Ligand SMILES: Nc1nc2c(ncn2[C@@H]2O[C@H](COP(=O)(O)OP(=O)(O)OP(=O)(O)O)[C@@H](O)[C@H]2O)c(=O)[nH]1
């Protein structure tokens with residue numbers, strides 16, 4: 206059987222929601238082989254039904270734990286949930302409070318939940334594409350909600366979160382002022398703010414600080430009327446989790462009714478095309494200009510030529526400019 210036939214039946218199996226087929230297709234999302242990507246491309250038209258929710262915030266702010274709480278709550282309503290964890294610095298399954306009562310294993314054996322971690326850090330580019338393609342696979346396989354967890358540090362991670370329909374930004378007590386400051390850039394992409402770990406005594410202060418920052422005029426990223434709510438949650442007590450799930454749903458309804466879903470989808474499509482184009486150019490440079498690029502970098506370093514001229518030289522070799 207040739208690869209194309211295999212891939213075709215693989216697509217059928219993914220569309221039926223077969224776990225092993227999904228995992229195989231996801232390995233294509235992280236592959237650098239063009240034939241893999243082309244087959245992945247054939248899946249794109251079957252996605253576009255799921256509610257994609259970005260979950261971002263500084264490291265250790267409780268994103269994974271919250272993703273698990275949200276997932277458990279959604280499972281009670283029968284919704285199927287996919288989770289894409291981008292470059293998790295702490296293991297998805299480890300350390301969380303709820304782990305004592307509800308083991309990650311419960312989610313891992315639940316056929317209505319699919320968890321995929323991407324650890325593409327270190328490979329140049331392609332992270333956003335891999336993450337969003339992985340989300341598409343879950344979407345095409347019939348998962349109702351896809352949660353994408355990314356650390357809210359670094360442009361690629363923020364871009365990934367922004368490619369969701371609904372963005373949740375987590376803050377938490379006990380992370381220190383330095384870390385809290387990093388997140389200023391990420392605050393403005395929130396559709397919903399969560400102060401996680403509200404069971405901790407210092408949570409009130411975090412809530413106060415966040416509200417103070419928001420009062421400085423950071424609006425939501427949307428064009429339409431949506432008052433960005435701030436909600437406190439705890440994985441320890443379960444406080445706020447159901448309210449958060451309700452808000453996520455309300456936000457999706459709002460997007461649909463206001464027409465903003467249409468606008469966001471359009472922007473996401475644009476962003477994905479541009480990212481894919483950037484990836485292709487970057488890869489071509491690496492593949493085709495391997496020997497020549499070192500001296501060019503060096504000339505720029507020594508200020509013999511300027512970066513723009515150098516870039517044009519590189520692109521000329523690829524026949525991308527005159
Ligand atoms: N007290 C308390 N601790 C929590 C809560 N949620 C998470 N934690 C703890 O906070 C730590 C970080 O939680 P994670 O869920 O791994 O945070 P994260 O944002 O996913 O972390 P990274 O992926 O490493 O950026 C863990 O030790 C959790 O047990 C909570 O609601 N209450």
Ligand SMILES: [Mg+2]
Pocket residue numbers: 268269270293294295296297354
């Ligand atoms: Mg995490």
